[in-house]
Amino acid sequence: MTDRPILFSGPMVRALLDGRKTQTRRVIKPQPFASGYHDGEIEINVIPASDQYPKAFRFNANAVGGGAILEEVFEPRINAGDRLWARETWQGLSFGDYQPTKSSLCEVRYAATDPCADLDAEARGYPWRPSIFMPRWASRLTLIVTDVRVERLQDISDADSIAEGIEQSAKFQDRYLTPAGDYAVPKVAYQRLWENINGKGAWEANPWVAAYTFTVIKQNIDQIEKVAA
Template sequence: MADRPILFSGPMIRALLDGRKTQTRRVIKPQPFASGYYDGEIEINVIPANDQYPKAFRFNARAVGGGAILEEVFEPRINAGDRLWARETWQGLSFGDYQPTKSSLCEVRYAATDPCADLDAEARGYPWRPSIFMPRWASRLTLIVTDVRVEQLQDISEADAIAEGAKQYSSSTKLSRAFNPDWKGVYCEGYAELWNAINGPGSWEANPWIACYSFRVIKQNIDQIEKAAA
């Protein structure tokens, strides 16, 4: 079991807090056979747990112009049983004068749920700090990983899109791509838009291989869980 930080955007933090999000998808880097020197479909198999890999996935494809079988192994950095502490946009304010501070003895404000989040820094009285700079002690959400799998992005099901915290597509949704009413469902369409919004135009259409992490959410700092249970 390992403890690791993980970044989330404001909408996804709110989905975690609301109990609407129990999955997250992250692009595998580098992508399998990134050189492109393969022919046809890529097959994927789970490697049984052993001393070398607690859980890993084997990609197989046939080499261009020949019968050789190419093989690459992806070992997820995150595994079932790991604990993830969520990083989000934040600020620490000193007690009394409410000035930004790096001390852990402070009041923590979170942009995802701060009613003044959309005001400019001058009106709000303090600037935001990017999620990448959130220290472990300031995190308010802990995710316990329950399953890891690998698939291509567009393999997502309607149920998985709901578990991702995606919103329904509706006639008022502004699409960055042509809407296909026969594709897979309104939540899948909503997730496709969410993915493009986070990862950039065309990122959904690229259909990368991703690692899908399922988890349960504990609305508590990772280091306070055992203390609260004692």
């Protein structure tokens, strides 16, 4: 078991808090056979667990022109059983005068759920700190990884699209909210969410991704065992 940080945007933090998000997909870097010297057809197999590869995936492809079989191994940084502590946009405020502080003895504000999040810093009284700078002690969400898969982005199912945290329409049960504010079927809604987060053309690129399934604990990672004890 390994503890690792993981970044989430504001909408995805809210989905975690609401219980709507139990999966996340991250692009594999580098992509398999990034050099391009293969025939375009890539097969993937799970490598049996071993001391060398606790859980890994083997990509196979034919070299351009036939003959040689190319092989690459991808070993995810994140594995089943790992604990992830969510990093999100935040700020720590000192007690009494509510000034930004880096001390852990402070009041933590979270942009994803702060009612004043959309005000400018002057009106709000403090600036936000980017999620990448959130320390472990300030995190309020812990994810326990239960499964890891590797697949093409566009192979996502409707069920997995919903598990990614898209929000269901209150009026149309088979439609889900997109970042533009309209509604679409699950896979299309997720496509638009992916593009909103990763940029134009990110869906069309159809990269290989690691798909992580997890359970969510609404608690700081270092407080879980203390409360259980």
